[in-house]
Amino acid sequence: MDFSYSEEQTLIANSLRKLLDDTYAQDQRQRYLESDLGYSADNWRQYAELGLLSVPFAEEVGGFGGSSVDVLVLQTEFGRRLALEPFVSTVVLGGGAVRLAASAEQQAEILPAVIAGECRLAAALGEPQARFDLNDVETTARADGGGWVLNGAKAVVMGGDTADKLVVSARTGGAATEREGLSLFLVDADAAGVSRRGYRLIDGRGAAEVTLDNVTVDGAALLGEPGAAWPVIEHVADLGNAALCAEAVGAMEMVNELTLDYLKMRQQFGRPIGRFQVLQHRMVDLVMEYENARSIALLAAMEADNPDVTTRARAVSAAKVYVAGAGRKMGQWSIQMHGGIGMTDEYMLGHYAKRLNVGEQTLGDVDHHLARFGAIAAAA
Amino acid sequence: MDLSYNAEELAFRDEVRAFLKDKLPQDLADKVKKSQRLSKNDYMTWHRILFDQGWITPGWPVEYGGTGWTAIQKHIFDEEASAAGAPRVQPFGVNLVGPVICHFGSEEHKQRFLPKIRSGEEFWCQGFSEPGAGSDLASLKTRAVLDGDEWVVNGQKTWTTLGHYADWIFCLVRTDPDVKNQEGISFLLIDMKTPGVTVRPIVTLAGDHVVNEVFLEDVRVPAGNLVGELNRGWDYAKFLLSNERTGIAGIGASKADLEHLKDMARLERKNGKPLIDDPLFQARLAQLEIDLMALELTNMRVLVEEQERGSPGPISSLLKIRGSEIQQRLAEMKMDAVGPYATPFILEAVDADWNGEPVGPDYAAACARSYFDRRKTSIYGGSNEIQKNIITKAILGL
Ligand SMILES: Cc1cc2nc3c(=O)[nH]c(=O)nc-3n(C[C@H](O)[C@H](O)[C@H](O)COP(=O)(O)OP(=O)(O)OC[C@H]3O[C@@H](n4cnc5c(N)ncnc54)[C@H](O)[C@@H]3O)c2cc1C
Numbered sequence: 001m002d003f004s005y006s007e008e009q010t011l012i013a014n015s016l017r018k019l020l021d022d023t024y025a026q027d028q029r030q031r032y033l034e035s036d037l038g039y040s041a042d043n044w045r046q047y048a049e050l051g052l053l054s055v056p057f058a059e060e061v062g063g064f065g066g067s068s069v070d071v072l073v074l075q076t077e078f079g080r081r082l083a084l085e086p087f088v089s090t091v092v093l094g095g096g097a098v099r100l101a102a103s104a105e106q107q108a109e110i111l112p113a114v115i116a117g118e119c120r121l122a123a124a125l126g127e128p129q130a131r132f133d134l135n136d137v138e139t140t141a142r143a144d145g146g147g148w149v150l151n152g153a154k155a156v157v158m159g160g161d162t163a164d165k166l167v168v169s170a171r172t173g174g175a176a177t178e179r180e181g182l183s184l185f186l187v188d189a190d191a192a193g194v195s196r197r198g199y200r201l202i203d204g205r206g207a208a209e210v211t212l213d214n215v216t217v218d219g220a221a222l223l224g225e226p227g228a229a230w231p232v233i234e235h236v237a238d239l240g241n242a243a244l245c246a247e248a249v250g251a252m253e254m255v256n257e258l259t260l261d262y263l264k265m266r267q268q269f270g271r272p273i274g275r276f277q278v279l280q281h282r283m284v285d286l287v288m289e290y291e292n293a294r295s296i297a298l299l300a301a302m303e304a305d306n307p308d309v310t311t312r313a314r315a316v317s318a319a320k321v322y323v324a325g326a327g328r329k330m331g332q333w334s335i336q337m338h339g340g341i342g343m344t345d346e347y348m349l350g351h352y353a354k355r356l357n358v359g360e361q362t363l364g365d366v367d368h369h370l371a372r373f374g375a376i377a378a379a380a
Numbered sequence: 381m382d383l384s385y386n387a388e389e390l391a392f393r394d395e396v397r398a399f400l401k402d403k404l405p406q407d408l409a410d411k412v413k414k415s416q417r418l419s420k421n422d423y424m425t426w427h428r429i430l431f432d433q434g435w436i437t438p439g440w441p442v443e444y445g446g447t448g449w450t451a452i453q454k455h456i457f458d459e460e461a462s463a464a465g466a467p468r469v470q471p472f473g474v475n476l477v478g479p480v481i482c483h484f485g486s487e488e489h490k491q492r493f494l495p496k497i498r499s500g501e502e503f504w505c506q507g508f509s510e511p512g513a514g515s516d517l518a519s520l521k522t523r524a525v526l527d528g529d530e531w532v533v534n535g536q537k538t539w540t541t542l543g544h545y546a547d548w549i550f551c552l553v554r555t556d557p558d559v560k561n562q563e564g565i566s567f568l569l570i571d572m573k574t575p576g577v578t579v580r581p582i583v584t585l586a587g588d589h590v591v592n593e594v595f596l597e598d599v600r601v602p603a604g605n606l607v608g609e610l611n612r613g614w615d616y617a618k619f620l621l622s623n624e625r626t627g628i629a630g631i632g633a634s635k636a637d638l639e640h641l642k643d644m645a646r647l648e649r650k651n652g653k654p655l656i657d658d659p660l661f662q663a664r665l666a667q668l669e670i671d672l673m674a675l676e677l678t679n680m681r682v683l684v685e686e687q688e689r690g691s692p693g694p695i696s697s698l699l700k701i702r703g704s705e706i707q708q709r710l711a712e713m714k715m716d717a718v719g720p721y722a723t724p725f726i727l728e729a730v731d732a733d734w735n736g737e738p739v740g741p742d743y744a745a746a747c748a749r750s751y752f753d754r755r756k757t758s759i760y761g762g763s764n765e766i767q768k769n770i771i772t773k774a775i776l777g778l
Contacts, residue, residue, distance in 0.1 A: 128740065131650050131719045155740070156720045177652065199739060202725040202748045209739055268516040278765055332708075335755045339514050339763060340539045340591075343584050343756055350585040350752065357748065361723050365716065367660045 003298060009073045012050075016077045019046060024081040026348060032084050037162060038206045039084035048117030053091055056239075057099055061111040068239060068304035072246035072297065079250025082348075082355050084205055086120050089159025092243045093236055094121025097167040101184050101224035101232040109220075110165075110186065122163035122189075123240075124154035124210050125233060132364040134169065134233050136177045139212060141170035141185060148172075148222065150185060150193075150215040158362065160208030161198030163189050168212065169233055172226045179230040184223040191215055203355040234309065237363050238316040242304035244359040245297040245316075245323040251352045251359075252290045252330055258349050259286060259334045262341075273337075282333055289326040296322045314376045317369035324366045327356035383677070385456070393456050400464040403429050407732075409465030413640065415746035416732045417588070418467055420503070420545045426467050427500040436498050437474055439623065444482050444490065445498050451683040454627070462632030463639075470542065473497035473504035477550040479623050480567065480616050484608035493548075493569070505546035507537040507570070507594060508617065514539075515766050517552070518561040518614060522596060524553040524568060526603065531555075531568060533576075533599040539760070543579050543592035546572050551596075552613050559611075567613035569605040576600070586753040587727045621762065628696065628761065629679045629703030634672055637710045641665070644717045644743055655717060668709055675702050694774035697767040704757035704764060711747075711754040718744040725749075 005013065023043055032040045047053055055070050057063025064070070071092060078087060091114070098110050098121070113119035130136035139152025150170050160166065166187045174181020187194060193215035196208040224232060263274030263283060273279055300319030306312040331353030335342035342349050360366070385393065408422055430436040438454050440446035449457070469475075478497050481489050496502040513520040522535025533553060543549065549570050556564030570577065576599035581589045608616055645656035645665065655661050679699055686692040715722045721740030728734045729745035738745060758764040772778045 126720055129649060131648070133651065136652075156723060197737070197739070199724050199726055201723045202752075203723075207724065267512070268514060268519075270516075270519075276765070278768070328712075332755065336758055336763070339759055340509070340756075343752075343759065345583040345585055345587065354585070354752070357751075358723050361715075361720060365719065367658070367716075370660065 005073060009070065012052075012070075013073050013077055015050065016052065016074060017080070019043070019050070020077060020081040020083060024083065029082065029084070033200075033204050038200065038204070039086065039162075043083070044085050044117050047085065047087070048115070052087075053117055054115040056091065056095065057111050057115060058107070060104070061107050062115050063111065068242050068301045069298075071239075071243050071304075072301035075243045075246035076250035076253075079247035079252075079355065080254050082203070082251065082351055086122070086159035086162060086206070088240060088243050088247070089122040089157075089163065090114060090120045093123035093125075093158070093240050094163070094165070094167050096236045096239045097123055097184055097232060098186070098223060100235055101229060102186075103224075106186075106220065106223065119165060120159065120163045122157050122159040122166050122208075123236060124157045124160060124166045124168045125237070126155045126157070128153055128155045128209075130155070132368040133177065134237060135179045135182070135230065137169050137171050137182055138176060139168065139170040141172050141183055143172070144216065147216055147218040148185065150187065150212045150217065152212050154210040154212070156201075156207050156362075157210050158201070158205065158207050160189075160196060160210055161206035165189055166194070166210065167223070168210075169229060170212075174227070181227045182229045182233060183226045184229045184232060185217055185221045186223055187212070187215060187217055187221065191217070201358050203351065203358040205358065231309065235307075235312070238312055239304050240363045241316050241320045241369075242297070242300040244362060245293075245300050245319045248323050248327050248356055248359045249290070249294045249297045251355045252293055252327065255330050255334045255349065255352045255356075256283075256286050256290055258352075259283065259337055262338055266339075279337055282337060286330055286333060289330055293323045293326045310376055313372060317364075317373040317376075320364060320369040321366050321373060324360035324369075327360055331356050383680075385452070389452055389456060392453050393460060396457050396460045397464075399433060399435075400460060400466065403433065404461075404464050404466050405429075408467060411732050412465040412467050414730075414732075414743065415750055416730050420542075423467055423470050424500050424503075427469060430469065431499055436469070436500075437478060439475060440478060440494075441482050444494055451686045452680075455631070455679070455683055458627060459632035459635065462636040465636070468633070470503070472506050472542070472546075472550075473502070475623055476506055476620050477504050477548075477569075480550070480607060480620050483619065484567075484616055486604075486607075488604065489569075489607060502547040503542070503545050505540050505543040505549050505572075505594075507540055507543075507549040507551035509539045510536055511538050515763055517617070518565065520552055520554060520565065522551065522553045523557070524555050524566065524601070526555075527600075529603045531601040531603060531606065533568070533570065533596045533601055535596050537594040537596070538592075539582070540579075540592045540594045541590055543572075543594050544581065544589070548572060549577075549594065550607075552617055555613075556611050562614040564611055565613040565617070566610055567607040567616045568601060569607060570596075570599060570601050574599050574601065584753065585755075586749040587725070588749075588753070622691075622696070629675060629699035630707055630757075631672075631676050631679050631703070634703070634706050634710060635676070637707070637714075638669060638672060640743075641710060641714050641717065644714060644741075647741065648717050648719070650719075661717070664713065668706070668713060671702075671709075672706055675699070675706060678702075694770055697762075697770045697774075700761065701758075701764045701767050707757050708751075708754045711750040715747040715751045718747050722748045722751075 054064045055066040059065045141148045168185045172183045193213045195211045198208045266273045296319045300316045303315035437445045438447040438449045442448045524531040524533045555566040576597040578595040580593045582591045648655035650658045721744040724739040
C-alpha cells in the first residue's frame with residue numbers, strides 16, 4: 001500500500017500552492033469576490049498555462065490523461081486557499097460529462113478550448129423539484145428535424161453564472177423520475193431561450209438558476225446515445241463528490257491550523273486558552289476528524305474513476321457522508337473555540353466553515369449518501 | 381404532582397393570547413416568521429405596544445413599572461408572544477441595565493433613566509466585553525479616572541450589540557488598577573453622544589451589521605453616572621448576568637421555530653414525498669422535539685423553584701447550554717431541510733422590502749444565514765464552556 005503522492009503530484013501541488021500563496025491573500029480574494037466575475041481571470045489563465053485544466057482529459061485531445069487522484073491533489077490546494085475559480089464546474093463536472101459521454105469527434109471539438117482556459121463549462125443536472133435526485137428530471141428535449149428543442153429549469157448550477165457552455169440533462173423518454181430516457185446536451189450559455197439568474201453561494205462561488213425556453217440545438221449537441229445518459233450522470237456526480245471531498249480536506253487543514261494557532265495565542269485568565277483541557281480535547285477531535293476525512297477522501301479519489309458503479313458508489317458515498325459530517329462538526333467546533341472572533345466576516349475561519357457547508361449541500365447531502373451507501377451495504 | 385397550568389395561569393394565557401391577537405401587527409409577525417431582518421423601528425414598534433399595555437418590564441419591581449407576574453406567567457407570556465411571531469424585546473435596557481438601576485441606582489438615576497427605558501425613548505447597549513476580556517471579563521482594561529466631578533474614560537469595548545442604535549451604553553470600567561481584578565471595577569452609564577465615543581461596525585458571517593466596536597477616547601462622564609458604590613461594579617455585573625440567564629433557554633422561540641421547521645418539511649419534497657415523511661429526517665426531527673420537551677419541563681421545574689425560593693440558582697446555566705444547543709440544531713435542520721437551496725446567498729432576500737424573485741422557496745434564503753448566526757448562542761452571555769465551569773464549581777463542587 002502507498003498513500004503518498006508521486007513525484008509529479010508533489011511537484012504540481014507545490015507549484016499550485018506557490019501560485020495560490022501569491023494570489024490568494026485575504027485582500028486579494030476579497031477583490032475577486034467583489035468583482036463582477038467573482039474570481040481571478042488571471043489565475044484561470046495561469047491554471048491553463050500550468051496544464052491544470054487538462055488533468056483528467058485524454059492525451060488525444062491535448063489532456064494530461066490524469067486520474068481523480070490528480071484532481072484530489074489540486075482540489076486540496078484549492079480548498080486550502082478557498083479558491084473561487086470554476087475548476088470543479090468546468091474540469092470535473094462539465095468536463096467530466098463531456099469526456100464520459102461524448103464521441104471522440106465531439107471531444108476533439110469541445111475540450112481543447114476547455115484545456116486552454118477559453119471555455120468554461122457547468123453541469124446543469126439538478127432541478128428545483130429534484131432535491132438531490134439527479135434522475136428527477138422534468139426538463140424535456142424534443143426531437144425536431146435533425147436537432148432538439150429543450151424546455152425546463154435547472155437549479156443551483158455551480159459555475160453556471162459564468163459558464164460559456166452548459167451540459168444539460170433532459171428527458172428524451174421515460175417518466176419523471178426514471179433513470180431511463182435521460183440525455184445530455186451541450187448548450188451555449190447565451191443561446192436564444194437560455195436565461196440565467198446568476199448569484200453567489202454562501203462560500204462566494206458563483207452559481208445560477210437556468211431556464212430553458214424552447215432552446216434549439218443541432219444534432220451534434222447530443223452527448224452520447226439518446227436516453228442512455230444515466231450512468232454518465234451518476235458517474236459525473238461521483239467525480240464531483242470526490243473532488244468536493246478533496247477540497248473539504250484542504251479547507252479542514254486550514255481550519256485546524258487557524259484554530260491551533262489561536263489556542264496558543266489567545267490569552268484568557270492569564271494563560272493561553274489552549275491550556276484549558278476541554279479545548280485541548282476538542283482540538284484533538286478536530287485532528288481526528290481531519291485525519292479520517294483525509295483517509296476516506298483518498299479512497300473516494302482512488303475509486304472515482306472506477307467504471308464499476310457499485311464499488312465506486314460505495315467509496316464515494318462513504319466519503320461524502322464522512323467528510324460532510326466531519327466538516328459540519330469542525331466548522332461548529334472551530335468557531336466555538338474562537339469565541340466572538342470566529343463569528344466575524346473579517347476573519348477567515350468562518351469562510352472555511354462556509355466552504356465546507358457548500359460542499360456538504362452539493363451533489364447530495366449526508367442523508368442522500370447514507371441511503372445510497374445503505375442500499376449497497378444491505379445488498380452485499 | 382401536576383404538570384399542567386392552574387386555572388389562573390390558563391386565564392392569564394387567554395388574556396395574553398387576546399392581547400397578541402389584537403395588538404401584534406401582522407406585517408411584523410410575518411417578518412419574524414420569515415426570519416427577515418428587523419429594523420430598529422420594528423423593534424421599537426413592538427416595544428411601544430407593550431409599553432402602552434403596561435407589559436414592557438415584567439421583571440422589574442412593581443413600584444418601578446413591573447407587572448408582578450410570577451415566573452410561570454413570564455414564561456407563558458414569552459411562549460405566547462414567540463408563537464404569535466412577536467419580535468424579541470431588545471434586552472439591554474429592559475432586562476439588563478433596568479433591573480441594575482432599580483436595585484442599585486440612586487433616586488436620581490431611577491427618575492432620569494427608568495421612564496425612558498420603559499417608553500423606549502432611549503435605546504441602550506451593553507459595554508462589557510473588550511478585545512482582551514471576553515470569558516475573562518474581570519480582566520477588562522477600560523480605565524476611568526476621576527477629574528474634578530467627571531470621570532475620564534479611555535479604552536475599547538467590543539461585540540457591542542446594536543451599539544449603532546444606542547443612545548446610552550452601560551459599561552464596566554476599571555476605577556482601581558491596584559487591587560484584585562474583580563475589586564477595581566465600577567458600573568458607569570455613558571451617553572453615546574459624548575465626544576470621544578466612536579462606534580465602528582463589525583460585519584458577521586451572516587453578512588449582518590449587528591455588533592460593533594466602541595472606542596472611548598478621553599470621554600468625560602459626569603461623576604454622578606456611576607451606579608451604586610465605587611469599585612462594586614463586578615457585583616452588579618453578576619446580578620445583571622444572572623438576570624440575563626433567566627429565560628435564556630429560549631423555549632418559546634424554539635417551540636415556534638420547531639413549528640416553522642415542520643411547516644417547511646411538509647412543503648419540501650424528497651423522492652416525490654413530503655420530506656417530513658422521510659425516515660432519516662423524521663427521526664432527527666423527532667429527536668429534536670423530544671429534547672425540547674425535556675428541556676421545557678426542566679425549565680418549568682426551575683421556574684417553579686424560582687417562584688418558591690426567589691432565585692433560580694446556578695441550574696440556569698444548564699438551561700442556557702441546552703437551550704442554545706437546541707436553537708442551533710433547529711437552525712441546522714432548517715438548513716438541511718431546504719437541500720441544495722440552502723447554498724445560494726442573497727443578502728437582500730431577507731429584507732422585508734426586497735421584491736426580487738427568491739431563489740428556491742421563499743423560506744430558503746434565511747436558512748444558512750441563521751445557521752451561521754446561531755453559532756453565537758453558545759458564545760455570548762458566557763460561553764457554554766464557561767457555563768459548564770460554573771456548574772462544575774457551583775453545583776458539583778469539583
Ligand atoms: C453576536 C455576539 C453579540 C455579543 N454582544 C455583546 C454585547 O452586546 N455586549 C458585550 O459586552 N459583549 C457581547 N458579546 C461578547 C460575548 O459576551 C463574548 O464573545 C463572550 O464572552 C466570549 O468572549 P470571547 O469572544 O472573547 O471569547 P474567549 O473568551 O476568547 O473564548 C474563546 C474560547 O475559549 C473558551 N474558554 C475561555 N476561557 C475558558 C475556560 N476557562 N475554560 C474553558 N474554555 C474557555 C471559550 O468558551 C471559547 O470557546 C457578544 C458576542 C457575540 C458573538
